[in-house]
Amino acid sequence: MATWDPTTYLAYADHRTRPFVELLSAVDLGPGDARRIVDLGCGPGHLTHFLRSRWPDAEILGVDSSPEMMARAEAGNDDPRVRYEVASAQTWRPADTVDLIVSNAMLQWVDDQWAVLDRQLEALAPRGVIAVGVPDNADEPAHRLLYELADREPYRAALSGARRLKRVGPDAYLDYFTDNGLRVDAWSTTYLHVLTGDDPVFEWISGTGARPFLQGLDDQLRPRFAEEYRTMLRAAYPARDFGAVFPFRRTFAVASRG
Template structure:
């Protein structure tokens, strides 16, 4: 099972937060209850709280480290956190807004899970999600290529695969439920600083299962090979290294 490091994830907190802010900006209405699926360390709860100060917010994440960080930093009595697997999680009460940021690319059979979770949304409520759609980019293609080579491949078999989802899939899903849906894709141009910044970015998220699957010693060899490939694909400029990153969004509203 992949484990997650809140501090490493927050290394690019501002860049990683922008898609969530853009997603929430498209949500209409005044939900009284909000569930944040895949809430991570809880650093984006403030965005939800600022937008809907009277709502209750419940964050759900499957990482004990992420939930521990969220709980430790939480001083809001209207915000709670829960350790749970989203694939099995449910709510005892209808939810006004279900929001999810960069979670469902990790969930097997995600469309079926989303369809089930949509049933928890109250009439007139909203399901808003964002997922990376960057799996054809050099960063992810090279991750697959380098980690599949000997001697790494015997340790990483089964950890690859295109998990990107385009907007049409979510549009079809929610349209089939009779919901009104706004779905789109955006490419962000992140200007990163420091040494090997693209590796630093992806090592906190997409590359983490690969890195944890490799034994000590071999992991360091892989990191050196992967960094070299990324430097060639993303050359550093005097003002930084540009990482184009595509994301898919969907904001679906259930009929009242």
């Protein structure tokens, strides 16, 4: 099983933070309207303080399947009303009614996100809100080139089972939440991330979408694969005087029962 490296993931924490903040800005719940909050796929816990700032009296539970991420989150937690739990979103469901469920950049990793959302909706309070954000850039060069390379020899056999992400646009969430009787605000945003350093696009994606591919190879093939992929990314995202421009489209949806 592929593992998460919190340090690699946090290398571009500033860029990854903005979508979370913009997702929360669309949540129409006042400071006293959310008593229980769940952050499903909370990662290393570096964004929990944004939830605390908006809802100062809430009990917050962060859930993530990665023990490495949860260890980082626990190490940085000094809030007695924040808890973290290692659990898979594939099977986890809230034990109590929840006023706000947030899931940012997680649902693309599960086999059936609609089944996961079904379970969360069962626990959503009568005036509760669920807010989700997912990458929607599976057709961009960074992913297309990754999948093309993985399908070549000598990598094909080892990487046949590595997860290929799929596009999920805002219309899919609009249909899903509307069919479940919720009021929905759904949209997409393309961020133009300006990345600096050596092979910055590779460094970004090696902590997320390319992670299961790199970890799926043995110590002999991994360096060769990584160098070929770096070369492809340099051509697709050429360095400019100010850095490499990495377009990144994300889908958002905020659904309310209120």
